[in-house]
Amino acid sequence: MARAAALTKSKESLSRERIELAALELIEAEGLAAFSTRKLAARLGYEAMSIYHYFPSKGHLMDALIDHVIGELPPFPDASLPWLGRVRSLGRDVRRAFTRRPNLFVFVATHRMNTPRALAFLNRSIALFEEKLPHELAVRVFRSVSYYVMGASLDETAGYARGPSTVEPVSEETMQRDYPSVAAAEKFFKPAEFDETFELGWELMLTGIAALARRFEEQR
Amino acid sequence: MARAAALTKSKESLSRERIELAALELIEAEGLAAFSTRKLAARLGYEAMSIYHYFPSKGHLMDALIDHVIGELPPFPDASLPWLGRVRSLGRDVRRAFTRRPNLFVFVATHRMNTPRALAFLNRSIALFEEKLPHELAVRVFRSVSYYVMGASLDETAGYARGPSTVEPVSEETMQRDYPSVAAAEKFFKPAEFDETFELGWELMLTGIAALARRFEEQR
DNA sequence: CCGCAATTCTTACACCGTAAGGCTTGACGG
DNA sequence: CCGTCAAGCCTTACGGTGTAAGAATTGCGG
Numbered sequence: 163m164a165r166a167a168a169l170t171k172s173k174e175s176l177s178r179e180r181i182e183l184a185a186l187e188l189i190e191a192e193g194l195a196a197f198s199t200r201k202l203a204a205r206l207g208y209e210a211m212s213i214y215h216y217f218p219s220k221g222h223l224m225d226a227l228i229d230h231v232i233g234e235l236p237p238f239p240d241a242s243l244p245w246l247g248r249v250r251s252l253g254r255d256v257r258r259a260f261t262r263r264p265n266l267f268v269f270v271a272t273h274r275m276n277t278p279r280a281l282a283f284l285n286r287s288i289a290l291f292e293e294k295l296p297h298e299l300a301v302r303v304f305r306s307v308s309y310y311v312m313g314a315s316l317d318e319t320a321g322y323a324r325g326p327s328t329v330e331p332v333s334e335e336t337m338q339r340d341y342p343s344v345a346a347a348e349k350f351f352k353p354a355e356f357d358e359t360f361e362l363g364w365e366l367m368l369t370g371i372a373a374l375a376r377r378f379e380e381q382r
Numbered sequence: 383m384a385r386a387a388a389l390t391k392s393k394e395s396l397s398r399e400r401i402e403l404a405a406l407e408l409i410e411a412e413g414l415a416a417f418s419t420r421k422l423a424a425r426l427g428y429e430a431m432s433i434y435h436y437f438p439s440k441g442h443l444m445d446a447l448i449d450h451v452i453g454e455l456p457p458f459p460d461a462s463l464p465w466l467g468r469v470r471s472l473g474r475d476v477r478r479a480f481t482r483r484p485n486l487f488v489f490v491a492t493h494r495m496n497t498p499r500a501l502a503f504l505n506r507s508i509a510l511f512e513e514k515l516p517h518e519l520a521v522r523v524f525r526s527v528s529y530y531v532m533g534a535s536l537d538e539t540a541g542y543a544r545g546p547s548t549v550e551p552v553s554e555e556t557m558q559r560d561y562p563s564v565a566a567a568e569k570f571f572k573p574a575e576f577d578e579t580f581e582l583g584w585e586l587m588l589t590g591i592a593a594l595a596r597r598f599e600e601q602r
Numbered sequence: 603c604c605g606c607a608a609t610t611c612t613t614a615c616a617c618c619g620t621a622a623g624g625c626t627t628g629a630c631g632g
Numbered sequence: 633c634c635g636t637c638a639a640g641c642c643t644t645a646c647g648g649t650g651t652a653a654g655a656a657t658t659g660c661g662g
Contacts, residue, residue: 175640175641176640176641198617198618198619199618199619199620200617200618200619208641208642209641209642209643210618210619210620210642211620211621211641211642211643212640212641212642214619214620214621215639215640215641216640219548219619219620220619220620221547221548222548222549224548225547225548225549268492271491271492271536271540272488272491272492272536272540273540273547274540274541274542274544274547275542275547276542276547276549276551276552277549278552278560281552281557281560281561281564282560282561284561284563284564285560285561285562285563285564286563288563288564288567289563292563297566298570299582301566301567301570301571302570302575302578302579302582302583303582303583303586304567305537305570305571305579305583306530306534306579306580306582306583306584306586307583308533308537309529309530309533309534309537309580309583310526310529310530310533310583310587311533312533312536312537313528313529313530313531313532313533313534313536314526314529314533316491316492316532316533316536317525317528317529317532320491320492320493320494321494322494322495322496324494327441327445327493327494327495327496328439328441328442328444328445329442329445329496329497331496332496332498332501337501340498340501340502340505341501341502341504341505342505343504343505343506343508343509343512344501344504344505344508346517346521347508347521347524350518350521350522350525351521351525355522358522359522359525359526360526360529362519362522362523362526363522363523363525363526363527363529363530363587364526365590366523366526366587366590366591366594367530367583367586367587367590369589369590369593370585370586370587370589370590371586373589374586395609395610396609396610418648418649418650419649419650419651420648420649420650428610428611429610429611429612430611430650430651431610431611431612431651431652432609432610432611434650434651434652435608435609435610439650439651440650440651
């Protein structure tokens with residue numbers, strides 16, 4: 163059983179909370195690839211192995227970080243709102259919360275999220291779709307919707323608009339000559355355009371979802 | 383300048399091609415995390431550093447693998463097909479090609495794809511949308527569409543249905559009690575259901591796209 | 603057969619996650 | 633005040649990683 167940690171005057175002792183927060187900072191400051199338990203401990207003023215007193219492995223720490231991000235999601239859309247509006251908000255909220263920690267998100271997107279908090283959120287989300295759609299359809303639509311939201315978030319945090327890849331990018335002239343549509347499109351690939359593009363596609367999906375829901379409304 | 387490689391009787395010499403193929407095999411056989419230049423070289427019967435005569439860094443090799451996967455995409459949908467049908471096929475083709483190498487795909491999804499081949503594919507895709515939509519809208523719709531396709535592919539290759547994460551999963555009882563909607567949904571989260579779920583969401587998007595395109599058809 | 607360039611290997615370094623176990627410190631019962 | 637004990641933290645070590653630097657090998661053209 164964990165006793166209350168002693169507070170020396172010089173520095174606060176380690177804790178799961180402090181480790182997580184430092185990890186989140188470090189990842190956004192230096193990038194996911196550069197993140198290591200040694201650097202994390204150094205930033206906290208401890209040795210690497212001290213981390214392992216609070217997390218059995220780096221994997222467990224990363225899972226905690228995922229959980230932390232899930233916890234940063236805003237409250238579930240208010241039940242008094244119309245159904246489609248709640249779906250709309252949910253998608254926006256998730257994207258906003260996830261893209262706020264871009265470096266961590268590429269990890270989040272490529273790992274299972276089955277911590278209790280994540281499951282609770284999953285559960286509420288699926289239940290939302292079940293309000294207006296038969297079970298199987300609700301599940302599938304939820305999943306499609308999450309494909310879009312996760313795909314968008316990932317592209318914004320790791321995709322074409324981000325820093326250079328390993329190979330040196332093609333020259334501007336080559337771009338203009340060989341890939342004119344891409345060259346012309348690049349303007350709309352910039353971060354400043356993320357919101358508008360996301361919203362467009364999101365409404366595309368919502369329109370389809372609304373039509374689907376209406377069908378089951380009628381036949382009641 | 384690369385001279386023609388000599389063929390000894392005992393074993394074929396190294397080449398970019400052979401290295402790439404072995405890398406693709408190894409990644410799918412052992413997983414992305416376990417993939418290393420040393421193991422790759424060992425599999426080929428060489429020492430690790432020999433790889434570096436053909437690729438200046440592991441990053442360059444990985445970029446070549448991305449390019450390889452892009453090259454495995456089926457031919458672009460036939461121009462004689464109706465427009466929406468071509469869009470439909472394009473999405474399906476991309477998902478199918480990408481999910482065929484699940485372990486590699488989580489790398490692909492989290493890295494820029496700006497090799498010539500990838501740019502050429504990007505270019506044709508954007509051009510396809512420009513056939514029926516004004517420039518800006520074409521770009522944004524293309525991007526939305528790729529959000530969905532990439533999100534779906536990623537979830538199928540790295541998401542909830544895949545192997546265990548670090549923390550031990552919650553028990554079946556807890557699942558039933560605390561997350562009933564998730565428990566009931568899990569059946570539709572299995573790989574056998576991937577196709578159907580993808581198609582549903584894909585048609586959702588296509589419906590919206592068709593409506594959009596129709597609007598610009600009329601006002602001509 | 604010689605020379606030379608293409609190819610491959612050797613060695614080394616800094617960094618990683620983490621297993622095993624030792625040291626330090628502070629709280630508590632006597 | 634002192635001995636005990638566990639929690640918290642550190643030391644050391646191991647096997648793995650990518651790759652820089654340069655030596656050794658190989659095989660072909662002259």
